[in-house]
Amino acid sequence: MDFGGGDEIRFERLGRAGVVTLTRPQALNAVTHRMIKALGKALRSWERDEGVDVVVVKAEGRAFSAGGDILHIYEAGRAGNPPVEFFADEYRLNAYIARFKKPYVALIDGIVMGGGVGISFHGSHRVMTENAQFAMPEVGIGFFPDVGASHLLPDLGGSFGMYLALTGNRIRYGDALWSGLATHTIKAEDQASFLDRLALTGDPESVLRGFFVSAKRETDRPILEAISRHFAQPSLPDLIDSLDRAGNDEFATGTLATIRTRSPTSLRVAWRQISAGQTLSMDDCMRMEFRILNRMLAGHDFYEGIRAAIIDKGSKPQWRPAAIDAVSEADVEAYFAPLGDRELEL
Structure with missing residues (x-):
């Protein structure tokens, strides 16, 4: 089936299932504008198709998706043409997945970050294997946790979502399951059988009952209590002060x-x-994230972060401002200001 994705994303009908496969394993399935537009077309078609009971999104290779194609974003922005429309279409797709009327099963076997999270974790079923790792590492490259992270992360108990947003740390499938990010965990070796059964029945709930294998939480209780205590502080300076006062x-x-x-x-x-x-x-x-995005693409730190991480690999980014207390409330407020006639239309 061809929805315009070329060789970057594949669409198939398998029994009762519409199956999406990300096919850029050499790029860790980084999400491109072409993939976003093709996936949107497929979902709109399958939502109307009475022969499709369930949609499954999976990927080739060792990563589900390591995020967006940030090198392309960097180059376009540096050339004076930041890809605002890519993000607009991506955010519209994220919102559409969240209200998709049929079961939407993301089968995650490997790294899932950034843009990969946006096309997987807003669906009804987030199924992870023991190979899965989740992260929203954007603050490390001068960006922000987008693709609906502001909707996804606050729902996690014990301030765990704020912890993930501000550290960018990776978690494995057990923490994802117990925090509520994942809805189910299965064995990696069972993926093909799981997909076959799902295509036959079109009923993810009944199929998952047969394949679900509980995963233990990797983060122990004292650390979870520390996360809850420190990251529930009423402001970022209070959080940093709380960590600082914890001593050794x-x-x-x-x-x-x-x-x-x-x-x-x-x-x-x-x-x-x-x-x-x-x-x-x-x-x-x-809509809020689109406002932030426009200001980030016009700023300094995003390009500096990508330079340090990708262009001059391993170099230390020179942030501006360089200290948290040098970022004023007015500076922050400007990121959330209305865009006038450039607001995101959903």
């Missing part, structure tokens, strides 16, 4: 060291974004 506590020391490597602007924006998302609908979260 290994978790607090390591977490504070991680946070201090992140973009101060990104941290301040992410703090407010995740806090605000607690009371916003998915659509309103996407």
Whole structure:
């Protein structure tokens, strides 16, 4: 089936299932504009198709999707043509997946980050194997946790979502299951059988009952309690002060060291974004994120972060401002200001 994705994304009808496969394994299935548009077309077609009971999204290779194609974004932005329309279409797709009327099963066997999260974790069933790893590492490249993270992360108990947003740390499938990010976990070796059964029945709930294997949480209770205590502080400076006052506590020391490597602007924006998302609908979260995005693409830290991570691999980014207390409330407020006639239309 051809929805315009070329060799980057494949669409098939297998029995009662519409199956999407990301086919850029050499690029860790980084999401492109072409893939976004093709997936949107497929979903609209399959939502109307009475022969399709369930949609499955999976990927080739060792990663589900390591995010968006940030090198392309960097080059376009540096050339004075930041790809705002790519993000607009991506955010519209994220919002559409969240309200998709049929079961939407993301089968995640490998790394899932950034843009990969946007096309998987807003669906009804997030199924992870023991090979899966989840992260939203954007603050480490001067960006912010987008693709609906402001809707997804606040729902996690014990301030775990704020912890993931501000550190960018990776978690495995057990933490994802117990935090609520994943809805089910299965064995990697069972994926083909799971897909065959799903194609036959079109009923993910009944099929998952036969394949579900519970995963233990990887993060132990004392660390979860520390996350809840520190990341529930009423402001970002209070959070940093809380970690700092913990003294020689290994978790607090390591977490504070991680946070201090992140973009101060990104941290301040992410703090407010995740806090605000607690009371916003998915659509309103996407509108908020689009406002932030436009300011990030016009700023300094995003391009500096990609330069340090991708262009001059391993170099230290020079953030502007370089300290959290140098980012004013007015600076943060500007990221959330209305865009006038450029607001995201959903």
